[in-house]
Amino acid sequence: MKSGKLRSVAIGVIAASLCCMGCLSGTAEAQVKYPTKPIELVNTFPPGGPTDIPARIVITELSKELGTQITMQYKPGAGGMIGAAYVSTAKPDGYTLVWSSSSTISAPLLEKEAAAYDPLKDFTTIATAVVIANVLTTNASSALTSMDVMLKVAKEKPGSLTCATPGVGTTPHFVLEVFRMHGINVIAVPTKGGAAAATSALGKHTDMGIHLYSAAIPHVKSGGLRLLATTDKMVQEPNVPMLKEKGFPETSGLGSLMGLMGPAGLPKPIVDQIAAAVRKVTQMPSVRKALEDAGYTIDYRGPEEMAKKHAEDYKIVDALAKSAGLGKYAK
Numbered sequence: 017m018k019s020g021k022l023r024s025v026a027i028g029v030i031a032a033s034l035c036c037m038g039c040l041s042g043t044a045e046a047q048v049k050y051p052t053k054p055i056e057l058v059n060t061f062p063p064g065g066p067t068d069i070p071a072r073i074v075i076t077e078l079s080k081e082l083g084t085q086i087t088m089q090y091k092p093g094a095g096g097m098i099g100a101a102y103v104s105t106a107k108p109d110g111y112t113l114v115w116s117s118s119s120t121i122s123a124p125l126l127e128k129e130a131a132a133y134d135p136l137k138d139f140t141t142i143a144t145a146v147v148i149a150n151v152l153t154t155n156a157s158s159a160l161t162s163m164d165v166m167l168k169v170a171k172e173k174p175g176s177l178t179c180a181t182p183g184v185g186t187t188p189h190f191v192l193e194v195f196r197m198h199g200i201n202v203i204a205v206p207t208k209g210g211a212a213a214a215t216s217a218l219g220k221h222t223d224m225g226i227h228l229y230s231a232a233i234p235h236v237k238s239g240g241l242r243l244l245a246t247t248d249k250m251v252q253e254p255n256v257p258m259l260k261e262k263g264f265p266e267t268s269g270l271g272s273l274m275g276l277m278g279p280a281g282l283p284k285p286i287v288d289q290i291a292a293a294v295r296k297v298t299q300m301p302s303v304r305k306a307l308e309d310a311g312y313t314i315d316y317r318g319p320e321e322m323a324k325k326h327a328e329d330y331k332i333v334d335a336l337a338k339s340a341g342l343g344k345y346a347k
Contacts, residue, residue, distance in 0.1 A: 054085040058114045060099030071115040081293040095123035101132035108281040118272040122333045126185045126343040140282035141322035143294040144275030147315040149248035153241045163245040174201040179224040180216035187270040188226040190336045194266045230311040247271040269329035
């Protein structure tokens with residue numbers, strides 16, 4: 017009887033142990049199985065633009081690191097909200113992600129009615145990869161030889177200077193709104209995109225232009241445009257002053273920080289795996305060079321840092337939208 021009971025107990029212990037081992041094995045297996053199929057990365061703007069270039073550079077190596085194909089899907093429209101909204105409602109399994117930019121955060125704030133998604137609640141932040149600055153430019157022959165000279169002229173003759181922007185509600189437009197909050201009145205002249213804003217300054221149709229650095233590169237290299245200031249530190253132009261250094265701290269959230277996000281509820285092991293891969297990729301010399309040559313600066317931030325930065329930028333843009341009377345603040 018006793019031996020039978022001992023045998024039963026032993027069998028039970030062995031069975032329990034095997035069961036636990038199976039559970040542990042299953043957990044580990046579940047973690048290493050991601051990804052098992054291609055990942056869909058949604059770009060919220062059309063091909064060939066300033067969000068597409070860095071995304072393609074990054075995912076070429078990221079797909080190798082993750083061991084699966086990453087396919088770019090373009091879902092442009094509504095200032096980037098169509099694509100972002102699509103991802104916000106996707107299954108949180110790591111196979112539908114969005115290449116986020118400043119527009120992902122700011123666009124909903126420009127809607128008069130409730131936006132299609134909440135940029136701080138409807139996504140899981142994964143990692144940022146790059147930032148591209150908005151730069152204040154002028155024709156190289158202009159009398160505005162520096163940011164200090166520009167500010168002096170703007171203070172002495174309020175409203176006398178004009179500046180081309182890619183349009184109302186864009187981050188470049190918000191830079192001019194920051195100026196206005198600090199008593200610097202520069203007249204905004206909306207154009208059809210960053211390239212048009214750059215050529216406006218180049219052709220002296222406006223005194224200045226403000227737009228992404230990528231739109232300025234060919235004109236700066238040719239000697240046609242002068243850089244007066246930037247929203248973010250750039251490795252390509254280390255001597256150009258940052259706007260926050262000139263008394264405009266609110267501009268620190270007005271460059272375009274880009275990276276990866278998924279729907280809310282994305283499992284932490286998947287987030288950590290992708291974030292680690294992004295970190296590794298952005299440290300590769302070949303990737304860094306390709307990005308910097310295109311006008312971007314590496315700015316890696318993990319999930320928590322990315323979420324914190326988004327919250328800070330959201331607060332800044334909300335205040336600027338209120339000051340400008342845009343979105344829900346429009347009368």
